[in-house]
Amino acid sequence: MLFSTARSATRRFLPVKEKGRRAMSASSEVDSSTPSLVNTEWLKQRLKGVKLLDASLYMPAQARDGLSEFKAKRIPGAQYFHLDEVAEPNTSLPHMLPSEQAFAAAMDALDVSNEDHVVVYDGLGIFSSPRAWWTFKCFGHERVSVLEGGLPAWESSSGPVSTDSVSNEQLQRPGKAVRSPPSSTRYKAKLDHSKVRSAQEMLANVGSKGEAVVDARSPGRFIGTEPEPRPGLKGGHIPGAYNVPFPQVLRDGKQLKSPEELEKVFSNAGVDVNRRPVVGSCGSGLTASILALAVHQINGKVIPIYDGSWSEWGMLSDVPISTETPPNTV
The missing domain is CATH 3.40.250.10 (Rhodanese-like domain)
Known part of the structure; x- marks a missing residue:
């Protein structure tokens, strides 16, 4: 069949x-309302006015773990957007788009609103962050940008990094929301x-x-x-x-x-x-x-x-x- x-x-x-x-x-x-790429100087001037998400995900051959690296250091204020967790759980295919309700629940867990300007980045520069950018676009979130050069460019430009501890509960919250989304959410997602x-x-x-x-x-x-x-x-x-x-x-x-x-x-x-x-x-x-x-x-x-x-x-x-x-x- x-x-x-x-x-x-x-x-x-x-x-x-x-x-x-x-x-x-x-x-x-044509989408021209929000820049799809922002540089480190742009972000430094607006660090407290955006929602930062670290979307680092690596292939097995790269022998790196995005979550572990996020726990070790991150751009101040960033949260971890786990592409394999904010995904459809009932399939064997990797990081497939979740349902509208599941994505909305994950955004609630990350305290992201429909009005927020979201900036995503990754640990390689430009690798997995575009997938997060595209995911937001799919669910109707227009105000989303990729940090050009990612964390490596941020550190090279002497941008501050945080090494504060992050609780496991905080890190697991979005994935749990995807697996058991509530019937109503603050965030409203509509799959395009x-x-x-x-x-x-x-x-x-x-x-x-x-x-x-x-x-x-x-x-x-x-x-x-x-x-x-x-x-x-x-x-x-x-x-x-x-x-x-x-x-x-x-x-x-x-x-x-x-x-x-x-x-x-x-x-x-x-x-x-x-x-x-x-x-x-x-x-x-x-x-x-x-x-x-x-x-x-x-x-x-x-x-x-x-x-x-x-x-x-x-x-x-x-x-x-x-x-x-x-x-x-x-």
Whole structure:
């Protein structure tokens, strides 16, 4: 049965028949109300006027733990936004978007209101924080920014850090709220379906080619010559996808390149992000968010992301998979 192994991961998304309307709204939406990137000097001047969230999450190969590092040191006033905890609990797929009620409950636990300007950062510079940025955008929170360069840039600029102890109860509160959300919340979340794609919609797009799929994984994983880090996944990519490995949009692995440089990166991969609707994909929906943040620097649009990404597609038994080299023309 189609998508039987995906479990409940896509149960909240719109059916395929909505795709045409959704693609139109996604391609025409421009977000210019709040800067998606802020630098360290900007933050120093507004440190007490924003809600800071450390969204550090690392891959197993990086041998680092975001929660432990947060407990050791953080930007003063920051709270920990655990991407694997503020996520759908009833799926085997990693850090999938939670329900509206669960996200709202987590925001209450973090004392974040709908009016707050949220600034997210991570311990690498630009890695997991864009996923938190995209998550807030998905639930209708427009006032959210990423700290360019993250904690490394903050420390390099002599920004203050806190090493005060943090209680385990405080750290566990958002995750508990997600697993057992109350019937009512102060925070109001509304999932914007135009910013998310399901496996069914991605399959429909293989035939329609209505959206250009940009895959943030490495070239080896994209064509199936490099093994997937998660067991049980086949190699390759969604047919018709374009390969834009996320390190290509970064400078020194810590900051996004200029809008002009970013536009060239996508163009070199065969995608004109100003002329064609784009959807992001990667291994688990994490590094695709880096591409989403990059596109936002070019044209102000918040592109949709295939939330299940290759963690879902690569385990399905009845979807097409390609191992061809990346196309270089649209």
